[in-house]
Amino acid sequence: MIDFLAGLIPLLAELFFVVAGRWVLKLFGEGEPHYGEALAMGLVVWGLVVVLAFIMQM
Numbered sequence: 001m002i003d004f005l006a007g008l009i010p011l012l013a014e015l016f017f018v019v020a021g022r023w024v025l026k027l028f029g030e031g032e033p034h035y036g037e038a039l040a041m042g043l044v045v046w047g048l049v050v051v052l053a054f055i056m057q058m
Contacts, residue, residue, distance in 0.1 A: 013039065016042065016046065017038075017039050017042030017043055017046065018035065018038045018039050018042055019038075019042070020041075020042040020045045020046065021033070021037065021038035021039055021040065021041035021042030021043075021044075021045065022038040022041075022042075024041050024042075024045055025037060025038060025041055
């Protein structure tokens with residue numbers, strides 16, 4: 001079970017955070033962003049989505 005979770009967490013990070021981060025960075029002219037840059041930008045993007053969804057609920 002732990003091996004399954006250890007493989008699932010990086011996969012989900014790649015699918016949700018890194019892909020979104022790469023898309024945003026390429027949108028703003030970054031050629032081929034590094035993994036760390038894409039991960040950080042993906043976290044920012046999804047954080048912004050959560051904040052906006054929270055604000056819309058009010």
